[in-house]
Amino acid sequence: xxxxxxAFTRNSAILLSAGIGLRSQHYRDVLETRxxxxxxxxxxxxxxxxxxxxxxxxxxxxxDYPISLHGVGMSLGSVDALDGQHLAQLKGLMNRIExxxxxxxxxxxxxxxxxxxxxxxxxxxxxxxxxxxxxxxQVHDFLGRQILIExxxxxxxxxxxxxxxxxxxxxxxxxxxxxxxxxxxxxxxSCHNHGWDALDYLQGIAADRVGxxxxxxxxxxxxxxxxxxxxxxxQKVCSEVWALYQxxxxxxxxxxxxxxxxxxxxxxxxxxxxxxxxxxxxxVRHELAA
Amino acid sequence: MNSLHETxxxxxxxxxxxLGQDLVGEGIKSNGLTAQQRLAIYRNNTQLxxxxxxxxxxxxxxxxxxxxxxxxxxxxxxxRHPPKAGCLLSFGNQFADFIAAFEPAAxxxxxxxxxxxxxxxxxxxxxxDANPLAMSTLAKIDPAAYGKLGFTLHPSAxxxxxxxxxxxxxxxxxxxYEGDGRIDLDEGGCHLLIYRPKWDVVIILLPEAEYQxxxxxxxxxxxxxxxxxxxxKAPDFPVQAVLQRWLNSGLLTDIYYQQ
Numbered sequence: 001x002x003x004x005x006x007a008f009t010r011n012s013a014i015l016l017s018a019g020i021g022l023r024s025q026h027y028r029d030v031l032e033t034r035x036x037x038x039x040x041x042x043x044x045x046x047x048x049x050x051x052x053x054x055x056x057x058x059x060x061x062x063x064d065y066p067i068s069l070h071g072v073g074m075s076l077g078s079v080d081a082l083d084g085q086h087l088a089q090l091k092g093l094m095n096r097i098e099x100x101x102x103x104x105x106x107x108x109x110x111x112x113x114x115x116x117x118x119x120x121x122x123x124x125x126x127x128x129x130x131x132x133x134x135x136x137x138q139v140h141d142f143l144g145r146q147i148l149i150e151x152x153x154x155x156x157x158x159x160x161x162x163x164x165x166x167x168x169x170x171x172x173x174x175x176x177x178x179x180x181x182x183x184x185x186x187x188x189x190s191c192h193n194h195g196w197d198a199l200d201y202l203q204g205i206a207a208d209r210v211g212x213x214x215x216x217x218x219x220x221x222x223x224x225x226x227x228x229x230x231x232x233x234x235q236k237v238c239s240e241v242w243a244l245y246q247x248x249x250x251x252x253x254x255x256x257x258x259x260x261x262x263x264x265x266x267x268x269x270x271x272x273x274x275x276x277x278x279x280x281x282x283x284v285r286h287e288l289a290a
Numbered sequence: 291m292n293s294l295h296e297t298x299x300x301x302x303x304x305x306x307x308x309l310g311q312d313l314v315g316e317g318i319k320s321n322g323l324t325a326q327q328r329l330a331i332y333r334n335n336t337q338l339x340x341x342x343x344x345x346x347x348x349x350x351x352x353x354x355x356x357x358x359x360x361x362x363x364x365x366x367x368x369x370r371h372p373p374k375a376g377c378l379l380s381f382g383n384q385f386a387d388f389i390a391a392f393e394p395a396a397x398x399x400x401x402x403x404x405x406x407x408x409x410x411x412x413x414x415x416x417x418x419d420a421n422p423l424a425m426s427t428l429a430k431i432d433p434a435a436y437g438k439l440g441f442t443l444h445p446s447a448x449x450x451x452x453x454x455x456x457x458x459x460x461x462x463x464x465x466x467y468e469g470d471g472r473i474d475l476d477e478g479g480c481h482l483l484i485y486r487p488k489w490d491v492v493i494i495l496l497p498e499a500e501y502q503x504x505x506x507x508x509x510x511x512x513x514x515x516x517x518x519x520x521x522x523k524a525p526d527f528p529v530q531a532v533l534q535r536w537l538n539s540g541l542l543t544d545i546y547y548q549q
């Protein structure tokens with residue numbers, strides 16, 4: 001079936017405001033209540049099907065809200081060749097939805113054609129930098145637009161890393177022109193797990209390259225008597241991350257901000273509350289988003 | 291120093307299959323935890339994420355075997371058939387065959403067919419949209435071309451036959467089920483059509499002849515050929531009524547003429 005792209009009356013641009021991660025549990029609620037939310041973000045891969053209800057709902061919601069496409073499966077840092085079908089599906093979805101932003105992760109997730117469905121860590125060295133820069137250039141060429149790259153939550157570091165994570169991201173952005181998606185929860189989680197300095201991270205990241213901020217909840221796990229933070233997206237943004245977010249806004253400036261909650265998803269109203277909290281920090285009156 | 295290639299090869303083998311524990315920690319900082327403990331967090335995330343993805347696609351299989359057994363089943367499946375794409379829509383496509391060969395599940399002989407039914411449902415849910423065949427198209431059929439006329443089924447249509455009453459078992463495991471849950475496994479099999487007329491997937495119990503007829507149309511036999519075959523065993527097969535039913539229900543979406 002050929003799909004005729006529709007011209008959305010609503011502009012695709014994501015303005016300075018808080019958005020919400022759109023999950024299937026909330027489709028009907030969003031369409032019925034049309035909440036005052038600036039924009040929605042979805043996991044691109046959930047809409048790679050050929051048709052059916054998910055795409056139908058997304059198109060309906062797109063009629064009233066800008067959409068950001070956030071990928072979790074491109075496996076950018078993998079040594080496997082980029083998956084042409086994946087890229088083609090993403091481009092098809094972009095043509096259909098006309099997203100305001102398109103993003104992926106600073107990670108890898110496959111080897112030998114087997115996928116982990118996870119965001120695995122990269123060594124931050126020259127080899128990885130060259131590799132990723134080449135891959136991002138390929139993606140930029142294919143999609144015909146800039147993508148943002150998100151800092152991951154991580155639970156290990158490689159001895160042969162020669163860059164700090166933010167230096168690596170900055171350099172990647174400088175070489176390829178990609179933007180940076182700064183996940184403040186991930187900064188908090190990784191800094192805790194590795195003993196990095198979060199303020200140093202925020203002051204080091206290239207502020208003018210940051211196009212979006214993510215906020216989410218994490219879980220504290222005890223491993224061998226030590227607290228390890230795991231990026232679970234299954235609860236509210238904690239007060240420490242809200243505080244770090246306010247610091248981030250002071251250090252790098254205000255940016256469109258997403259509330260992510262993917263597991264044990266609460267009622268839409270709980271997400272709207274968090275989005276309004278972000279809006280108040282951004283200095284955005286929530287009526288603006290209506 | 292490990293190359294990116296070697297790092298990813300070892301990590302993947304460990305996270306998906308638990309292999310190479312002795313070497314996988316090379317080049318990882320300990321910093322308060324051992325490399326093994328750090329890698330175990332990733333292995334656990336991978337296993338959990340993929341197990342939940344599989345459970346999402348097979349809710350009735352999960353109910354029938356229980357969470358713990360399903361976790362065990364999923365772990366074995368992930369080892370043998372990890373995802374082959376970054377998009378998980380096709381992950382789990384060999385689960386039914388895997389269950390059929392999985393010794394500890396042999397006590398539930400209908401389980402592979404239940405998995406097949408749930409996979410048909412999953413595929414139908416994400417398949418392409420298609421409009422019902424327009425009456426105006428039907429009106430334009432040239433009677434002289436009837437011999438070559440064939441019908442196209444909705445892209446989401448899946449036909450499934452089982453030796454077990456899997457539809458009854460499926461229904462009794464739905465949240466809105468109100469029956470007493472008693473099902474006689476010896477009552478015989480069933481013939482099913484699974485498709486998505488608009489946005490919701492439906493599962494329909496078919497008489498055997500009707501199942502065979504739709505299957506023949508789907509295999510691109512012409513209408514006449516399909517009727518000829520079906521009426522060998524079912525001389526009273528109500529062609530008109532069956533065609534009407536599936537035209538009205540959006541299962542038939544196009545016509546074509548065989549060359």
